[in-house]
Amino acid sequence: MSKNEITITIDGKECRTTEGEYVLNVARANGIFIPAICYLTRCSPTLACRLCLVEADGKRVYACNAKAKEGMEIVTTTEEILEERRAIMEVYDVNHPLQCGVCDQHGECELQNYTLELAVDSQHYAIADTKRETKNWSSVLHYDAGLCIVCERCVTVCKDMIGDSALKTGPRGGEALDKSYKETMPKDAYAMWNKLQKSIIVPSNGTEHTNCSDCGECTAVCPVGALTERDFVYKANPWELKEVPATCAHCSSGCHLYYETRFTSIDDPSERIFRVKNEWNFQSLCGAGRFGYDYENRDVSKDPEAFAQAVEALKKAETIRFSSMITNEEAKMLQTLKEERGVRLVNPEVRPFQRFLAAYAKAAGRSLYPDDYKTIMKECDFVVSVGAALRNDNPNARYAFNNVQKMNKGAGFYFHPVGDTLVPTFGKSVECFTHRPGDEEYALYLLLDLFADRQKLPSEVAEYLESFHETRTKKVVEKVMKTVTETVVDEETGEEKEVSKKVPETVEKEVEYDHNLLVERLGGDAENFAELFEKMNKKKESYALIVGEDLYGHPRRENLARLVALVEEACGMKVAMIPPKSNALGVALICDLDDEAHGYTVGYNQPGDFVLSALGDGDLDMPAMNQQEGTMTTMNKRVVPTNAALEYGGYELNDLMNALGLGERLTVDWTAKLPVDKGFQAVAFDDLEDGFANDGTELRGYALAQIAVEKEDALPEKAEGIEWSTEAIAYRCNPQRQFNDFTDKAHQIFEPFALYASPARAEELGEKVEVRFEGGGSLLLDVAVDERMEGPIVEIPDFKAAADVYGLFGPYRYANVTIKKV
């Protein structure tokens, strides 16, 4: 991708940009308004609405797909363009219901806005309406086809960003346009109408229901009220809702979102979150973020007795066990408790990540991984994922992987032991390696083998890599044109003639090829890999590596960390990691974690002898994340602010700290005290910015600083697999949309706590099973089918803290188990 800086002129204003950027994006970044309905930043232009018509150097072009060239002169409005746009808006208004009052988009509707903006005050076109049914596509999606203007934003976002490709346009069955319009109407308006009149949005699997991850991004991008969340339909009007900018607390993506609150009802004046909105041009949400919002700890009042007990418990505590769904400030408070009172801090979710990060820091000489997912999305065209269940672990890593395939004409490798049928659909050049659990070292060595600059590799590693190459022969079937000579008797003359013909023939040939044992070990097709890779690697310039949670708890994590650092150095790959849970990166940086709990344990949203809980079932109530102010550390290495959407009447952790004589006046007074030597800044909470700039620049909070660490000179060791003895392997992995007890509490998320298996495996297992772990302990679980899983490995979720799945698995995500039907 070229990065040439150029200048173009839009309406007389000089705009700096990079070559190849779309004119519409340049205009938006410079605060110049060009109307457009169908275009989504970060997705491919759809060209459905044609409103963004502009004149570039005297020629009519669409701003959403015209690329900026040096010295371009753009005029955004001329008399003809305005006429065209007005005609387009008139067409959109044909047969659109006029009962705006009952529509859920009323007041924030782009159709309303543009109709007014372009001054449509009369209608010149008409066509008979088609009956279009309202449908519920899934447990969360509601589609009112009568309101749909077929801008295809939902289709585009689902394909280019989310990767589910669950929607497409289908036949509407409408009447053909009156022929006379072709002459009388502006050209683009006619073309747009012609297409509009033929199509409607339908689930792409040919049924009445979408088979997708229920992220609801389609409802967010819908400019009209056609696609809405089922739960929100006709419940409240957008203008009544109060927007509270916040950070999603469910996974380490730390997405920016708005909680929209209002009084519950006439009978109940208490505030409640009605829905979640996002800046969909710059930030896509997943199903947990969008629908898992009502996890607040409601109706809590101060209970002095429980508070006194909690203070006693903290005084007595030898260990504090906590989940990573806490703010940086709370993490800092816990760390202070450790420093002042010597308690042990235990967090099984983050501990392996912290150790891995430390090992990586030593190997790379830097405290943090160098890149983030926004850069990967923007710049990379070859992305590799190692050790992450891309579909389940982290939505934004998955969106980045998918977006690279779709937008940057990218390619990708996906290394994971659990087969997945969704990832290969992200793009044509996605190669999935379903390897044995624990073989991530081989995957990283393969990356070194394929991408590394041999000059930069230590000679030992280069030699080791060489040992994986063998020259073997394979049989190749080739089509050869062969000349066949036949004797033909001419029927008329009786003469015999020799006629030669060319006949295709398949010939088997033996060819020598370079057999890569690494590919074979990883379950790939070693015979044809060289050609495949050559094809994938064509015209690729920028490479990225996504490192997943499987590596953090791996028995040989130190070696893996060294390998990651070497891949980064020798292959010039951009490296980004997926912190395992909500604020895992923040906790890993702030808290000094211990491996094991001892003695009297206070649990914070975790089991313990005394439980502080934001779920409302503990000994002392705590505020949930949507009731708290504070900062979170995202996987993009930013420290971002979040705000309290709902009232909370009880005690906070800071009150407990105050009772122990260690507190601050407010929780957010801790923000400026976050450790600067770990990359944080001493900035007060109220000085943190929030939101995005017009060109998509993230203004939220600040970026963590990289801290130089003393580099150790150790070569990575040779790869060793892990022996798997028993017949079944379990993988600790949550279903999509479930991350923790809080997503489980939300009323629109139903994925059960069950054993997930591929359809074939689930059939073998029956309905209910007992899973015995090799290290002792067992779980009684229902069997749930995950249609997109493949292979024999089963997934056991960890979102219920009470089930102590971390205790059963240990730090590593894979475990030997025996599964018994019950």
Place this chain on the structure above:
Amino acid sequence: MSLEQFKNRNVGTQNYVMLDLGKEPANNWEKFKQVVRRSVKLELFTGLKVTFREMIKALFMGEMHTVKYPFEKLPIAPRYRAIHEMKRLLESGHYRCIGCGLCEKICIANCIRMDTRYDENQRKEVSEYTINFGRCIFCGYCAEVCPELAIVHGGRYEVSSEQRASFALFEDMLTPIDKLTEQKEYPGFGAVSPDADKKIKKTPLAY
């Protein structure tokens, strides 16, 4: 209209006419003389004659001018803004309110609230609607903004009750279904103007 005439506040320079009221009594003796003169001349009965005449007219000839409130009430002007009414559709008897929330939005006293939901017929149903009459200032904006002529001001101006809530609920404001035929169209604030047809451009329909 020019505001010039209002801006001139120099009383006396305008066209005032002084009435000739005769001479004011100057002292107590003159005041006494005036009272005696008026009493003896029976001027009082000249005035009372009118009263007696009207009394006879009212009592015996059926020309009473006062209203026996609260047994009788005067008709109220159509644009008077009293307690709200909720109208029904004359054809179906269904209430007109579509739950759009515009009245809720525009209410400057912030006294209207409604709960809506998605009903079985895939329509927006108003499940509850209240007006807090302790706050309502009867400005008429809600009636003006209502796109369906559903909420209007009615003629119930007697706003005393044991509880204000007894005016406030949807059912109380709604035209009783058995009185649907007596429902009158509201001519006041927000009503369709008599020449509305001339003012709108019609949308072409292809049916």
